[in-house]
Structures are given as C-alpha cells and as structure tokens.
Amino acid sequence: MRQENYDKMTGYIIENQKKFYRLAFSYAQNQEDALDIVQNAVLKALDHYESLKNYDAIKTWFYRILVNESIYFLKKNKKEIASGEELGLEIPYYEQGYEPSDDLYDDINRLDIEIQNIIKLRFFEEMSLKEIAEITGDNLNTVKARLYRGLKMLKQNIQEVNL
Amino acid sequence: MNQMDHAKKRYDETPIPEELNGRILGAIEEFEEKKAASSQNNIGIGKRRYYKWGLGTAAAFFLTFTAALNINTAFAEEVHQLPVVGAIARILTVSSYKKTVGDEKVSVEVPGVEFIQNDTQGLSKQINEEIQEICSRYADESLERAQDYKQAFLDTGGTEAEWAEHKIEIKVWYEIKAQSDDYLSFVVRGTESWTSAYSQEKYYNIDLKSGKLLSLGDVLGEDYINKANDSINSQIEEKSKEIGIPFFTPEEGGFESISDETKFYMKDNGNPVIVFDKYEIAPGAAGAVEFEINR
Numbered sequence A: 001m002r003q004e005n006y007d008k009m010t011g012y013i014i015e016n017q018k019k020f021y022r023l024a025f026s027y028a029q030n031q032e033d034a035l036d037i038v039q040n041a042v043l044k045a046l047d048h049y050e051s052l053k054n055y056d057a058i059k060t061w062f063y064r065i066l067v068n069e070s071i072y073f074l075k076k077n078k079k080e081i082a083s084g085e086e087l088g089l090e091i092p093y094y095e096q097g098y099e100p101s102d103d104l105y106d107d108i109n110r111l112d113i114e115i116q117n118i119i120k121l122r123f124f125e126e127m128s129l130k131e132i133a134e135i136t137g138d139n140l141n142t143v144k145a146r147l148y149r150g151l152k153m154l155k156q157n158i159q160e161v162n163l
Numbered sequence B: 001m002n003q004m005d006h007a008k009k010r011y012d013e014t015p016i017p018e019e020l021n022g023r024i025l026g027a028i029e030e031f032e033e034k035k036a037a038s039s040q041n042n043i044g045i046g047k048r049r050y051y052k053w054g055l056g057t058a059a060a061f062f063l064t065f066t067a068a069l070n071i072n073t074a075f076a077e078e079v080h081q082l083p084v085v086g087a088i089a090r091i092l093t094v095s096s097y098k099k100t101v102g103d104e105k106v107s108v109e110v111p112g113v114e115f116i117q118n119d120t121q122g123l124s125k126q127i128n129e130e131i132q133e134i135c136s137r138y139a140d141e142s143l144e145r146a147q148d149y150k151q152a153f154l155d156t157g158g159t160e161a162e163w164a165e166h167k168i169e170i171k172v173w174y175e176i177k178a179q180s181d182d183y184l185s186f187v188v189r190g191t192e193s194w195t196s197a198y199s200q201e202k203y204y205n206i207d208l209k210s211g212k213l214l215s216l217g218d219v220l221g222e223d224y225i226n227k228a229n230d231s232i233n234s235q236i237e238e239k240s241k242e243i244g245i246p247f248f249t250p251e252e253g254g255f256e257s258i259s260d261e262t263k264f265y266m267k268d269n270g271n272p273v274i275v276f277d278k279y280e281i282a283p284g285a286a287g288a289v290e291f292e293i294n295r
Helices: A002-015 A017-028 A031-047 A055-086 A104-109 A113-124 A129-136 A140-153 B003-012 B019-038 B057-061 B072-080 B123-155 B160-164 B216-220 B224-243
Strands: B089-101 B104-115 B169-179 B183-192 B200-207 B263-266 B272-276 B289-292
Touching: A002 A017, A002 A031, A002 A055, A002 B019, A017 A031, A017 A055, A017 A104, A017 A113, A017 B003, A017 B019, A031 A055, A031 B019, A055 A113, A055 A129, A104 A113, A104 B003, A113 A129, A113 A140, A113 B003, A129 A140, B104 B123, B104 B183, B123 B160, B123 B169, B123 B183, B123 B200, B169 B263, B183 B263, B200 B263, B216 B224, B216 B272, B224 B272, B224 B289
Parallel strands: B104 B169
Antiparallel strands: B089 B104, B169 B183, B183 B200, B263 B272, B272 B289
C-alpha cells in the first residue's frame, strides 16, 4: 500500500512537473532558482510521502509544499539582499507599489505574498477556493477576502474575471 | 481578451527548461538512493525509472552501484598477492586509506600498474599518474558534495542527529576485469552512498605486447564500429526481454552507434565487453548495460 502511494506520487510529480515549474518560476523569475524550488519541493514531498494518508489529497498536499518552498525562497532571497546592503553593495530596490503596469502578470508578482499565492492558484492553476484554502492553510473566508483585495489592487473588475 | 486571460497566457507560456525533467528524476533518484543506502540490505529497492535523464555531459558520469561495492577489500588483498602477470605486468594497490571527516566516511584504494619487462615508453607512469589524479579528485569533490548535501539537509529543517544517520560513504576502488599474457583490463570506480549521479568509472585496457592502451579497433579490427553495432543490435531485444525493460528507441535517445569514446573492458576469453552507463540507452532500472562482442 505504501509502495503504491509512493509510485502514484512519483507518477503525479513527473506528470505535472511543468505546472510546478511555471508556478515556481512566477515567484523566482529566473530559471535556476525555479528549478531549485521545484527540486527541493520534490525532495521534501518524497521525504514525507508516508505522511500523505490519502492519495486523493495529493494535489493540495503537493502544492502546499511547493508554495511553501517558493515563499521560503523569496524570504531567503530578501535576507541575502539585506545582508548585501550591509556590505555597502548596490542592490537595485523595487518599490512595492501598486502602480499598474502594462502587464497584469508582473503586477500580480508585486502583490503581498499571501495574495499572490491565491491569485496564482485561482487564475493560473484554476483551482477552487476550497482547494486554495487547503493549500494555504487559511479558512475559506480569509481566502475570499484576500482574493477580492488582490483583485481590487490590480484594478480588475471582479465580474470581468469570472470568479 | 481581458487582462487576466492575458496574464494567464503569459504564465502558461513560461518557457520550460530542458533540464526540468532531469532535475525531477534526479530528485526522485536521490531520494531512492538515500533510502536504499539507509536500509543496507535493500540496495535494489525502489529503483524503478520510467523516463530517462537528459543525456549529454551528465550521462558520462553515471554508473550504477555494483555488487563489487562490498568486495573491494577482499579483492584488493587478493590482488596484492597476485604473482606477476605473465611476467610482464601486475596491478597492485599503491595507496589505500580510510578517513572520517565529520560523519562522512571516505575510503580510497588507488591501484597502480607495474610493468616488469617491456619498455612501455612511460605508459605505466602516465596511467598511474592519471589514476592517482582521478582518485584523489573524486574523493575531494565527493566530500564537497557531501558537505553541500549536509548544508541543504540542515537548512531545510534536518537536525545533526538525523544527518548522522545518513551513513555517508565515499568509495574509490578498482576491479580487475581480465588479465592474461596479452592484456590487462581493469576499471577504477568512485561512488557515493547517497546518490549515483556523480558516480564515475574509468576503464583501462592495456595491450601488454605493445605496451599501449587498447582501442576497440585493436580488438575488433578495422570494421570495429559496424561489427560492434551489428552485435549490439542483435542482442538488444533479447537483453531487453531478459530484464523485462524496454530500451530507448533511437528517437528517445537510445542506442544508435558506438564511437571511439564508448567504454569497454576485456574478458578473459579475449572478447571486448561494451558498457553503456545507466540511462544511456535504457531506463535507469536496467542499470548499466553490457554487451559482449564476439571477436
């Protein structure tokens, strides 16, 4: 049974690797880091495969690891930039503002991480709000509230994007 | 098209790097090797591959764990006592050491070749220096990889105590494939207990009569490429059936032709045996694949 779950899990990972990569890339915005994120997520998932009791939950279970790995990467990266500043290095600084640019994809990446996650999973990965709540570990209402807030920041008409 | 559709389109069109599949399979492999290494009697368990790694430079460094892993010490002792082969050459362990760096165990046995009579125009010196270099470089690099692995393990929430259970081992050793009055054939291998991705092997086939390194052309004659290809093509199907794993088709990057770079060793009966690395022509589950070519 355990072996069967393991086989299914590796099958799931291999099949959906491109999706994982696209999501990781949307956070990292460069190939090497995106590959690292996916690889680390896969290793972590395998290390804990026995904790997945019900295979039907694989999708949200795996995405949760992947999203966490992406957040971990972003935070670590920030820290490195901060320590770079201490050394007096010139690090380009990107204003975390909400001036809409030409491209919504870029705008989404400038949102708060919690909101980014939800928008990406909802509109790019086309997941249900319930699935997203399982992934982020928030309750459904928090997810909804964040989603609306995000869309408002992005100046997206809620009707237009078909929730 | 509204802006969100546009953003999704851009998302969906994120270029997928070629390495992705290799990295995923590498992670799976890393995990399985680690698992296999941690339960010592199960070295073969969980080694199933469905897809193959990207070929190219990386493929050159792959090899499988072999049964020889555990017999190297006995082997070395035996070899050490071997009489001079055909009064021309012998192979012996020129240096052997074990050390423990932190939790990492490193054992290295460096073979050397000694020619007795023939003037080999410095061949033995050249080979021995090269072997020395390969062995020590492998041990050093491997140790670095172990440290990186440890760092990554600790960074992702592992503890020192958990790490200590990993039983990290690095081995460099050699195996004699054949020795006769005519030639000496052996392989130097390096392996790491936690992954096979960096395993290395290098074959040496020495023609004792001429004191030169043997090429496939020396063994099979001028038409050696066709001869070897025909023989391999005629054996592939049977071999695939035998192990129950279909080999890659040429379109999938499977076997097309041997080259001057193709690895081989000599058997005692005088036939060369061509060796393909794990993943080179068949899924990883097949391991390294060997074909004996009749002369």
